[in-house]
Amino acid sequence: MTNPWPLGVDGIAYGGDYNPEQWPLATRVEDVELMQQAGVTLVSVGIFSWAQLEPRPGEYDFGWLDDILDRLAAAGIKVALATATASPPPWLTRKHPELLPELADGTVLHPGGRQAYRVAAPLWREYAVAMTRRMAERYRAHPALALWHVDNELGCHVPHDFSDDAAAAFRRWLESRYGTVEALNAAWGTAFWSQRYDSFDEVLPPRSAPTYPNPTQQLDFARYSSDELLVHYRALRDVLREVTPHVPTTTNLMLSTGTKWMDYFSWAGDLDLIANDHYTRAHDPLAHVELALSADLTRGVAGGDPWVLMEHSTSAVNWQPRNRTKRPGEMLRHSLAHVAHGADAVMYFQWRQSAAGAEKYHSAMLPHAGTDTDVWRSTVELGAALKAIGEVKGSRVRSDVAIVWDYPSWWGVELDSHPSTDVTYPDRVLAHYRALWERHVSVDVVAPSADLSRYRLVVVPTLYVTSDADAANIAAAAAAGATVLVTYFSGIVDEHDHVRLGGYPGAFRDLLGVRTEEFWALQEGETLTLDDGSVADVWSERIHPADGTEVVRTFVDGDLAGGPAVTRRAVGEGSAWYLATRLDDAALGALTEALLVEAGVEPVLSGVPAGVEVARRQADDGRSWLFVLNHTDAPVDLPPGEVLTGRTSGGQVHAGGYAVLREQV
Structure with missing residues (x-):
């Protein structure tokens, strides 16, 4: 069953955060006119407006918000209305300094930025609930109201309060x-x-201590912190459901390889629909691959349902060390990539670029330089493109490959006092994902407890914290016919961070048919060679394969020369592979190809040049749409299908261009 959707929003929703409180009335009037020109259909309003709505305790000024909501409704633009609780007004923390959060060393985080509140403080909850109720009761019947936006990026700046x-x-x-x-x-x-x-x-809490805090205490505090932020969301959501049960409710998650501390799989059931904020990394020439992984992770949290891209950027952001302007066509490709991977809404931070404040150099749909700009022309082009592919709404992405993603394993694997600080989590998931992306294979990113029965290939990178139930679920996938790859430092501890005794990899020892006697962490810069010439680093193990376990690759140098590096074991109708080292990109690509062949997984489209992204969305009635995103500097041939929108000519997709095609049924 598909989740609820913003009320009255047809086709692919388009828009962004809108902060009218920053601008005079004449500018607001112009904003609505320009939104109509750009094809905007949905905007988020009121996110950081508490200090404007309640300038003094108990004194309210809703006139400006009433006016802009009326104007938006008259223009046919729907609103994701915020609870206005994302940052307390200065008078509140001046009156109650005991609401300010603290770091592990006791440092108080003072007002002057945002999110300066203790999420667990009963008094803070009381104030936030009261403000949420006032918003809900005032705007419950407003014709612009399509969606409730609870708070904003919960845990972004204060994931842990001590x-x-x-x-x-x-x-x-x-x-x-x-x-x-x-x-x-x-x-x-x-x-x-x-x-x-x-x-x-x-x-x-695990406050600053003379030496390493208890690791399970740290792991449980991470779990608690994620849960407490969710408790706060529920408290505000429950008010909204009471007052406006007909309006769906969500908050903007931050699903990416850079957001660590919220277990979003555990949040999913409490959100009426999934919304995500995502920003690419200026220093990364393959940022579009991380974007695709994050979009697939968002779809995984959404249970396969369409989701809302609540924020991304038209060009440079303001908060990275060096904020790169997006290249021509990049904004359009990034936006359509999210749609290709399951988004049914494309929104930005923000509509109009701020003239003051910490985010004034963050790009927007309407930049400082106005409408005679490439950014504005791209804003208008994207609005037209999304309108042209409105029929894609509600369709889904289908994949034969799953990558397992687990937040507790991320938290656990990167705790202190481990065999090697070089054993990390999201970069390894991204490495395996990139190998699949480069081979034009569709991927679902799922929790270890997800239904894995429909996948032909299941990749399990560094699942350090493994429950008995999750281990059994992964083993069942192999027994049912899947090819399963488990990588090093997986299955090592149970959910309490207790080592599973009897030899590593603990929970997966029987499935993989191997027993590791001892870890062999490598020093910085140290590499090993495998018998096929592959190069590896960071990690190796002294492995004893069981009878029936095939040694696929061995180490040829180092202390473990002659020992297994890659193994395979037949399991039921499928197989279980173990990767006991960190391969370089070329070697990981070769291993991925072997796994895909064994699993019988086909690419989304054959014959696609390197650097060109292809993705397919499919409807229940058999219709399908192909997205072609050309991340290269050369044109590429168009595949068969009817072009709905794109930068194309002469049967080709332009260099840096895109195309969305309706495929023949």
């Missing part, structure tokens, strides 16, 4: 999770370093 309010909430969370302090002691292994607790009242 204050006394957080300590009290953490204790409550622990008592709910473990029931007794004895169970807590067992889970945390507190017999080590005399850390035994006699009551929950003795427990603190």
Whole structure:
């Protein structure tokens, strides 16, 4: 069943954050006219407006917001209306400085930026709920209202608060999770370093300590922090559902390889629809590959349903060390790539580029230089393109390959006092994803608990924290016929960060048919060679394969020369592969090709040049649409189909161009 969608929004929604409180009335009038020219259909309003709406405690000024919502409604533009709680007004934290969050070392985070609040503080919750109710009751019947936008990027700047309010909430969370302090002691292994607790009242967040804090304490605090942010979302959402049950509710997640501390798979069931903010990295020449991974991860969190791209950028951002302007065509390709991977809405931060404040150099749909600009012309072109492909709305992406993504494993694998600081998480997921992207294969990014039965190939990178249930789920996929690849430092610990004894890789030992006696972490710059000439670094292991386990590749140098580096074991109708080192890109590509051949996975489209992205969306009635995104500097031939929109001519997609085609049924 498809999730709800913003009310009254047809086709692919288009727009962005709109902050009318920054501008005089004449500019607001112009804004609405220009939005109509650009084809804007949905804007987010009121995100950072609390100080304007309630300039003094209990004194409200809604006139300006009433006016702009009326103007937008008259223009046929729908609104994702925010709860206005994303940042408290200065008077609130001046009146209640005890609401300011704290770092692990006790540093207080003062007002002057945004998100300067303790998410677990009961008084903060009281204020935020009251503001949300006031917004809901005032605008419940407004014709512009299409979607509720709860708060904004929850946890973006303060994913962890270490204050006394957080300590009290953490204790409550622990008592709910473990029931007794004895169970807590067992889970945390507190017999080590005399850390035994006699009551929950003795427990603190993992504040700055003389040396490494308890690792399970750190892992549980990460879980608690993600859950507490979700609790805050629920509190505001519940008010909105009470007052406006007909209006869907969401918040903008930050699904990317750079956002670590919220377990969004655990949030998904509480959002009426999934919305995401994504920004590319200026320094990365392959930023479009990370974009595709993040979009597929967003679709995974959405359970395959269409989702909202709530924010991205038309050009440069303001918060990276060196903020690169997007090249010609890049804005359009990036936007359409999100649609190709499942988005049914394309929105930006923001509509009009700010003249003041910390984000004044962040690009917008309408830049400082006005309408005689490439950015504005691209804004208008994209609006027309999205209108032309409106029929794509509601269709889905279908994949034969899954990559497993797990937030607790990310948190756990990057804890301190591990075998190597070079063993990290998102970059390895991205490396495997890139190998598949380069081979034009469609990929779903899913949780380890997801239904894996429909996939031919399942890639499991560095699943460090592995429950019995998740291990069994992955093993069942292999038994049912999938080719499963598990990589090093997977299955090592249970959900309490306790090592699974008897030999690594713990939870996957039987599935893979290997037993690792000892890790062999490599030093910085150290490399190993495999028997096919592949180069590896970071990691190796002393492995003992079981009977029936095939050694596919061995190390030919180093301390483990002659030992297994890659193994394969037949499992039921499928197979389980183990990669016990970090391969370079060429070697990982070769391994990926072998896996795809064994699994019988075909590319989305054959014969596509390197650097050209292709993706397909399909409807239940058999219709399908092909997206061709040319990230190269040379034109490429158009595949068969009816071109709905694109930068094309002479049967080719322009260099740096795009095309969306309706395929023949």
